[in-house]
Structure formats: structure tokens, C-alpha cells
Amino acid sequence: MRxxxxxxxxxxxxxxxxxxxxxxxxxQAMAAHTQPQTDIGLSLVxxxxxxxxxxxxLLDGELLVIAASASxxxxxxxxxxxxxxxxxxxxxxxxxxxxxxxxxxAATAAxxxxxxxxxxxxxxxxxxxxxxxxxxxxxxxxxxxxxxLLLTVADVTDARNAESLRLEMVREKDDLLRDKxxxxxxxxxxxxxxxxxxxxxxxxxxxxVQSDETRSHLHEAHQRVMSVAALQRQLSAxxxxxxxxxxYFVELCQSIGASMIRDHDKLKLEAFGDDSTARADVSVxxxxxxxxxxxxxxxxxxxxxxxxxxxxxxxxHGANWTLSVDDNGIGMPETTDQAKSGLGTSIIKxxxxxxxxxxxxxxxxxxxxxxIIHTETGILAVKSAAxxxxxxx
Amino acid sequence: MTFHSEIILVAEDQVLVRMAAVDMLxxxxxxxxxxxGADEVLAVLQQRGAEIxxxxxDIQMPGSIDGLQLAHRVRRSxxxxxxxxxxxxxxxxxxxxxGGSRFLSKAYDLNQMxxxxxxxxxAA
Numbered sequence: 001m002r003x004x005x006x007x008x009x010x011x012x013x014x015x016x017x018x019x020x021x022x023x024x025x026x027x028q029a030m031a032a033h034t035q036p037q038t039d040i041g042l043s044l045v046x047x048x049x050x051x052x053x054x055x056x057x058l059l060d061g062e063l064l065v066i067a068a069s070a071s072x073x074x075x076x077x078x079x080x081x082x083x084x085x086x087x088x089x090x091x092x093x094x095x096x097x098x099x100x101x102x103x104x105x106a107a108t109a110a111x112x113x114x115x116x117x118x119x120x121x122x123x124x125x126x127x128x129x130x131x132x133x134x135x136x137x138x139x140x141x142x143x144x145x146x147x148x149l150l151l152t153v154a155d156v157t158d159a160r161n162a163e164s165l166r167l168e169m170v171r172e173k174d175d176l177l178r179d180k181x182x183x184x185x186x187x188x189x190x191x192x193x194x195x196x197x198x199x200x201x202x203x204x205x206x207x208x209v210q211s212d213e214t215r216s217h218l219h220e221a222h223q224r225v226m227s228v229a230a231l232q233r234q235l236s237a238x239x240x241x242x243x244x245x246x247x248y249f250v251e252l253c254q255s256i257g258a259s260m261i262r263d264h265d266k267l268k269l270e271a272f273g274d275d276s277t278a279r280a281d282v283s284v285x286x287x288x289x290x291x292x293x294x295x296x297x298x299x300x301x302x303x304x305x306x307x308x309x310x311x312x313x314x315x316x317h318g319a320n321w322t323l324s325v326d327d328n329g330i331g332m333p334e335t336t337d338q339a340k341s342g343l344g345t346s347i348i349k350x351x352x353x354x355x356x357x358x359x360x361x362x363x364x365x366x367x368x369x370x371x372i373i374h375t376e377t378g379i380l381a382v383k384s385a386a387x388x389x390x391x392x393x
Numbered sequence: 394m395t396f397h398s399e400i401i402l403v404a405e406d407q408v409l410v411r412m413a414a415v416d417m418l419x420x421x422x423x424x425x426x427x428x429x430g431a432d433e434v435l436a437v438l439q440q441r442g443a444e445i446x447x448x449x450x451d452i453q454m455p456g457s458i459d460g461l462q463l464a465h466r467v468r469r470s471x472x473x474x475x476x477x478x479x480x481x482x483x484x485x486x487x488x489x490x491x492g493g494s495r496f497l498s499k500a501y502d503l504n505q506m507x508x509x510x511x512x513x514x515x516a517a
Contacts, residue, residue: 185482189453192481193407195500200413203503207420229500236483237498258504 054152061109061147063088063102075155076122088151095124101134108136109147122155131157188236195229203259219260220295220344226255227291231284243283245314246273252287253312256294266307269294273314276321285351286314286323286372292344293325293370301329301368308367319376323357328367348372399446401510402437404428404463405479406454414449417503418510430456431463442471447513449506451499452480464491475513477506 046067049056055072057065065083073080078092088105089097098120107113115136121129133156139148199222206218230252234243249271257269278286290312297310306329313324352359357374401423405411411427418425426445428434431454438445448467452460464476468491476494479501490496495509 188483189481192499193410196481197407197409199500200410200503204413204416207416226500226502229502232500233498236481255502255505258502258508 054154057088057151057153059088059105059109059149059151061149063105063109063149065091066148072153076153093125095122105136105149105151108138109149111138114138115151128157130155131160185236188232191232192229192236195225195232199225199229216299223256223259223291223295224288226259227252227287228284230255231280231287234283235280241280242277243280245276245278245283245286246271248283248287249273249290249312249314252290253294256291256298260295260298263305263307266305267298267302268309269312270309271312271314273312274316276314276316282355285355289323289348289351289372290325292348296344297325297327297329297368301327301331303330306330319374321374323372324369326364326367326369328364330367331363331365332361332368399514400424400426400441400444402426402428402434402445402448402450404431404434404448404450404454404460406430406451410451413503414506417507421507423510430454431458431460432456434463435466438467438471438474442474445471445474446515447475447477447510449477449479449510452478453482461489464494468492468494473515475510475515477509477513479506 045058049058049067049069052069053071054069055075056067056069057072058067060066064085064087068078068080068083070080072078073083076092083091089102101118101120104113104115104118108115115134118134118136120132120134122132123129133154134151136149136151139150202218202222202225206215206222209215209218231243231248233251234248238244253269253271257264261267261269294310294312301310302308308328310325310327313322313326315322348359352372355372355374357372360371360373362369362371401418403411403414403418403425404427405414406429408429411429415425415427426437428437431450433456434448434450448464450460450463454460458466460478460480464478467474467476476491477497478490478494479497479499481499495513497506497509
């Protein structure tokens with residue numbers, strides 16, 4: 001007789017009664033139920049198995065199939081008509097004939113064991129093996145002669161594959177991140193070494209040439225390389241893409257001072273600023289501007305071993321910022337001869353333009369103050385009242 | 394020009410960088426010896442360790458040990474020698490540096506290197 005639910009349920013004549021184990025002692029349940037109640041209980045059990053969404057088998061002590069859920073037949077592609085009364089190991093094309101499963105079920109039927117999360121591969125011709133997790137238990141039951149086993153079979157292949165795929169992706173991502181960090185460090189190492197070679201060769205050239213003018217040019221070129229090197233050191237010391245400007249400018253000034261100031265007691269070069277940060281590409285431009293302005297001040301503001309000080313400052317407010325280099329030297333020449341403007345001036349103009357910043361020069365008497373100013377709304381007119389002597393480079 | 398009685402040992406495998414450092418130190422009156430790796434440095438120190446005042450070494454160099462391991466070994470066996478260590482890689486944590494040594498990030502300024510070497514020179 002088939003279940004009217006269309007499930008592959010085989011009903012055998014069973015003297016089956018269900019009971020709640022904690023409520024009854026062994027043997028009492030039978031007395032409490034009449035024959036019609038037993039049939040109702042059996043029908044209920046078979047209906048539950050038939051309609052179960054999980055692959056389930058009800059087996060007897062000989063491992064003959066009493067009932068199989070529709071999902072079992074569907075999942076493992078077994079014709080429901082062939083299930084009735086056959087041994088588990090004869091199902092399908094014999095793929096369930098696994099000796100270890102056989103012994104485990106036999107031990108469970110004998111009450112010696114219980115199968116908990118037993119894993120096996122179901123191998124069928126022409127198909128990928130499926131990973132199964134099996135649980136089996138002997139049902140607590142009134143009739144010792146009629147042994148009943150409930151076997152649940154979960155196909156975990158897809159879940160396991162998805163999990164191993166996920167783990168593999170996590171591993172791959174970790175590997176990529178590690179590779180990236182190693183590559184980045186290697187790249188920084190190479191950049192540092194290259195800059196070191198360039199700076200060293202320039203300084204050696206400067207020390208060997210006879211002409212004072214050439215030597216001065218080579219020293220300036222060396223200093224420009226060192227200003228890029230200072231930025232590179234800041235970048236490699238931090239894991240961030242942004243550069244903290246104050247430490248960068250402090251280091252830059254130390255570097256310029258070490259190579260271009262002879263008497264540190266007479267001439268001071270210092271950097272001040274807020275806690276601003278800037279992107280690496282912006283920072284390198286700011287650093288090169290500072291380098292040019294400081295070199296310019298050192299060359300022109302303090303002739304004849306004159307003492308004094310040069311201050312580098314950076315302040316920002318939102319997207320607006322001001323970079324300034326102030327000195328208390330002899331001040332600017334009366335007229336600016338554009339035709340004579342050197343490489344330094346060209347570099348400052350080009351970089352300020354790239355940063356969308358304007359250049360302001362003030363005669364601060366004593367000395368000169370040069371500011372590079374970026375305002376979010378673009379290059380605006382300078383407030384004339386606040387800036388009485390503004391010139392453009 | 395001042396002359397110094399103690400010798401500076403410069404260990405750097407990159408020959409142009411080494412040449413620049415050696416020239417700079419020599420121009421400032423130091424006697425300078427060169428090495429291209431840690432093994433060479435150790436060989437020199439075994440023979441003439443007592444004459445060396447400062448070892449200026451790169452970390453990344455070919456050989457059985459790197460410059461950092463070299464510096465630790467020198468600190469243990471020749472504790473008087475001043476140690477100046479450089480690298481193009483990230484600054485080692487101070488715990489990784491031998492006691493009393495100094496670190497100079499590449500690309501360093503030769504003038505700053507000079508200053509450091511002078512300060513590390515053992516008192517006569």
C-alpha cells in the first residue's frame with residue numbers, strides 16, 4: 001500500500017506503538033494501547049517519514065527498508081517503487097553497499113552502538129561522489145523482536161564545497177595582502193637605494209668640481225633629491241598613504257640645514273605647523289616648494305655670513321591651507337627681474353600651479369615672507385588691506 | 394683638516410653608495426676601510442678589531458648574516474665599537490637594535506651620516 005501523499009512509503013504490517021520514553025517503563029506501553037491505536041500510530045509514523053523534508057529511512061533489524069522519505073528517493077535518485085522491502089544495501093545500483101556502514105548499522109540494531117555523524121562518500125557510476133553525514137538510532141520500542149532503526153542521511157557536499165571555497169578565498173586574500181605588503185616594502189627599499197645612489201653621486205660630483213657655480217647647482221640638485229628622499233622615509237615609516245606634514249617638514253629642514261648651513265649657531269632653520277596630513281603626491285610638491293624657498297633664502301637673504309632665522313610653517317583649515325617660508329634676512333631686491341628668474345622659481349611656480357595655489361610675497365622688513373595659499377574656491381584676490389606689499393614671483 | 398686615530402669601517406654592498414660614504418669620511422680626515430658584506434667585516438674585526446672606532450653598516454647585504462645580526466655580534470664581541478646602522482627598509486623596532494647603536498634611514502644625507510659617525514666615535 002502506498003501513501004496517498006505520493007511518497008515512497010512502504011507500509012508493512014507492523015505492531016508498532018509509539019510512546020514517550022521518559023513517561024513509561026519498558027513493556028507498559030503495549031498494555032496501554034489497543035490494536036486500532038497501534039495502526040493509527042503506525043500510519044502517523046509513516047506519514048511523518050513520508051512528508052519529512054530530510055532524507056530519512058526506517059529500517060528493521062535485518063536492515064530492510066520499512067519506509068523512506070520522498071526526499072531520500074529524490075536526493076539519491078532512487079525509484080520509490082524499488083524501495084519496498086529491500087535491504088538498504090540493495091538500493092540503487094548497490095552504491096549503499098558500504099561494509100563499514102553495514103557493520104555500524106548492525107551494531108546499532110544490536111544495541112551496541114549509535115551512529116552519530118558518520119561520514120562517508122556515496123559513489124555512483126558517472127557522478128561525482130557525494131559527501132554524506134549519517135545518523136542512526138534504534139527506536140525505543142515495546143517489542144524486542146521488532147527492531148526499528150531511524151537513519152537520517154544529510155548530503156553536505158554543496159555546503160562543504162561552499163565552505164572550502166570560502167576558506168580558500170579567505171586564504172587567497174590573506175596571501176595577496178601579505179604579498180602586497182612584501183612587494184611594497186621591497187619597492188620602498190629599491191626606491192630608497194636608488195635615491196641614495198643618485199644623491200651620493202650628485203654630492204660627490206659637487207665635491208669634485210672646481211667651479212663654485214657648478215658646485216652650487218649640484219648641491220641644490222642634491223638637496224632636491226634629498227627632499228624627495230625625506231618624503232620617502234616618511235612614507236615607509238608609516239603604513240598610511242597620507243603624510244604627516246609637520247614631521248616631514250621638520251626632517252626636511254634638518255636635511256637642508258645639515259648640508260647647506262655651515263654655522264648652526266648663527267643661522268636657524270625651523271619648521272612649525274599643525275597636525276595636517278596630505279596625500280603623498282601633494283606632500284612631495286609641498287616638500288619641493290619648501291626646499292626651493294629655503295635654498296633661495298639661504299642663497300640671497302643672508303649674505304656675508306649674516307646670522308638670522310628661517311621659519312617654515314604650514315596651517316590648514318578644512319580644504320584651505322597656507323604654506324609659508326619666512327626669513328629675517330636682508331629682504332627682497334627693489335626690482336624683480338623676471339628674465340633672471342632661475343630654476344628654483346620655475347619649480348615653485350609650476351608646483352604651486354599644480355596645487356591650485358597662489359604665491360604671495362611680502363616684504364616683512366626685516367626679511368621676506370613667501371606664502372603658498374590654497375583656497376577651496378580657487379585663486380581669489382588678496383585682501384589688499386591685510387597685504388600691503390604683495391608681489392608675485 | 395683634522396686626523397683621527399681610529400678607523401671607520403663602512404659595510405655596504407652597493408658600490409656607489411659605499412664609495413660616496415667612504416669619500417665623505419676620508420675627506421673629513423678619517424681613515425676608512427670598506428667591506429661588501431658581514432663576513433668581510435667579521436674577518437677584518439678578527440684581525441684588527443681594536444683599531445676600529447665605528448662600524449657603519451647597511452642591513453640588507455649578501456652573506457651568511459645580515460647587517461643587523463652583524464651589529465649584534467659586534468656589540469657582544471667588540472663592545473667599544475660605535476654602531477651606525479642603515480636600511481632602505483622600514484626602521485627596525487628599537488628593541489631589535491643593539492644597545493647604544495643608531496639607525497639612519499635610506500636615503501640618508503651624507504652630512505647627517507658624518508655627524509652621527511663623529512658622535513659615535515669612542516672617546517680617546
